[in-house]
Amino acid sequence: MAAIQLYNTLSRQLEALRPPTGEPLGMYTCGLTVYDYGHIGNFRTFIAVDVLQRFLLSEGYQLNAVLNLTDIDDKIIERARTAGHGVGEHAAIYARAFEQDMELLGLRQPEHLVRATAHIEAMVAWCDRLIATGHAYISQGSVYFRVASFPAYGALSGKDAESLLVGARVESGLEQKEDARDFVLWKAHKPGEPSWPSPWGPGRPGWHIECSVMAMHYLGASFDLHAGGADLVFPHHENEIAQAEAVTGERFVRHWFHVEFLLVESEKMSKSLGNYYTVRDLIARGVKPSALRYLLASVPPRRSLNFTHEGLEQSAAAVERLTGFRDRLRRNGENQPPAGADRAVEWVRTARENFRAALADNLNTAAALGAVFEMVRAGNAALDAGEMTAQAARAALDFLAYFDGIFGVLGDEDEARLAAYALGTGLELSAPALDMAAIEARLAERAAARARRDYSRSDELRRELEQLGVVVEDVKGGEQKWRVKK
Template identity: 35%
Template structure:
């Protein structure tokens, strides 16, 4: 499990992944601010970290995955006022819509979806501790973090305080002691309808404090991976480190992983630029499998240029894999195959090729989650298999079963092939399973225990347990 390498923004280099707790991975990802529907740029982050989470599980780790929701923010308050509804009502509606979109993409639900408004008590406690430690101060319009009190400020973004001051867009405030200090708590303004009582009067949290608080609550003072879009490196993640390390003395996450921006005509996709492509609009035309293929067919750290043709190209490329997978299924279910102890030279070559492509696909993923290289290898292999099937070269049930199992397993990991078993499919699968067990019995009769056990192990991995009885093999589905 421990030959996985990840690029760590904090150190600026690719590092071997070594979890804090053996056998377990804890991941925290910054989710959306729910003031509008999520777009394909947001989805790139969610799809990638969903894949990362599933791959860690695939290789045997126990994963705890947390994705937060920011449901109180300046943009939410402003948008709610424009719509003539309360801020809470507005954020509830867009939280619901976000969860609909997340599920529509067929992503595995996180272990926790913490929301800022449900953690005000913990946020107030955290701020009080920062004040006690002299990392924060009370001002006329809220509580601010003193960035110059934290000596390592800038270590994530690789910027000095002077560089930040020269190039920053400074939020004007009479209460700041330093232009770069940032708000931990904002005193309520007369027009704001959402606020909480605090030791400093009515108000609400600033942006950055929420993730320090929620990551610590759900994953502890230190966890393995903190993720998000590359636009969050500064100031959001830089400020998170400053807050959390000031309180605990520890960098909150060991590895900081950032996904590149999705661009249109060289510009970041964002509501302010008016160039967003909403996920719910995309899913009216394309399947979640196509969207996930599009996202994962690029290295996560690189910016991606979105064009109207992008998803159509992804759909065609994905069909290369689906076509081979479906053709193998048709061959197996039709009974148009052979099984014997002897494989042809061609079929032996296919098995060697299968072993090789497995190593290359998994190896690419383990090398900083290079999903583009992994999919490239899977597509090339699938294209060759489909060609061989078309020419009638592949006839062995044993080989076809192993090849289809591999393509299916990897596609399931990527979430790019949809499985919809019907009653007819179940009958076909039962017949195929009986044929596989007959083949296994032939190997057992000639005492070829190695192959017989290999077939049994493969079935077990697929969720089928086989018991050898005096009356013959009996199988059952593993619940």
């Protein structure tokens, strides 16, 4: 297969990712600032990164992935104060919540899940180097990056020095900066705020320095791939580049991967509009993790995603089509006569090729799903025609397993994850537990009724079962198949 192409924000074009070698691919992702629960926009990014990473692994790459949590910042301090928490305590609460959301959505554990406060010394040391090399200066106990000392500033976001100055002047001039574009690396201590010692006095790190320092700490001065939300391009990632490259002189990141914004009902998500959703908001409404994951993964990362409740329902229906097909394969696949086997295996191979090619083309998840569904239709048709051989069924099941290893949407673990999530978060799930005893009893009675062709009783029992939350389907051979009602 051709090399994996990804859009690189820095060059503004598709670029081939280096091929897999024995050397792991170094990848850094800007994670959450833990002042509150992560919202679905955050998780859109993390799911896109997750799909990318799982795809890379399936293509033979080794990964060294770093995901950071920002656990010291203005907003955390402010929210902690409002909530009556200590700052560390507040951050810990939401860091834990993030990890719960991560597990619920099946996000891959990165090789390093790192926190800013665990790397303060390294940040101080880096500030020191920036000062020593003339790229930063001390002003009233704070340290600022001297943008004028880094001519390449603005390359990532396509901004020129002049427009940056115009933008910056709008801001208040209270800070003691040489130049309006300069940004803070280290904030001097203020009463009532956490602080760490430094050569310039107590204080805390600025936002941008943490990512440069932690990325280089785990991945080296120059690494392969850096991901994050599109809104981080400027200033955050621009500043990361400046902080790193000003000292090292090396190209900080080869490939910048940005995930577009998420809208809700075509509007920017905001608390004031009442369209702001955290993961737990949706789970509490009975949304399945697999459906949420499907929706967030189904739109390619470079396109903005319009999140709607209708979209969630459509996603849930699409997931059911996939799992329904898999169930059919498992039920029927083994008992069919093996005849003309090779033709049926052919469409699985085609689907796999198209699927891989789509993902390799800038992670085109929509096209990749198209390939999967084309196989589903072909497979269902073969099953209907009684032409599904054991070999073809196995090939299709293998492909579905491979597919789900990347997309993670078939929902096999929904129930277990929801249970663990409810336990961990104390969240009450709206989905009522099934009364299995009552269901089993009615299924048995219905089977008996059907055996004696008492269809009115059978239909009555089907209605009762629906009340109990399950849909019954009569499969050929008189067998009853049931599933949880949507």
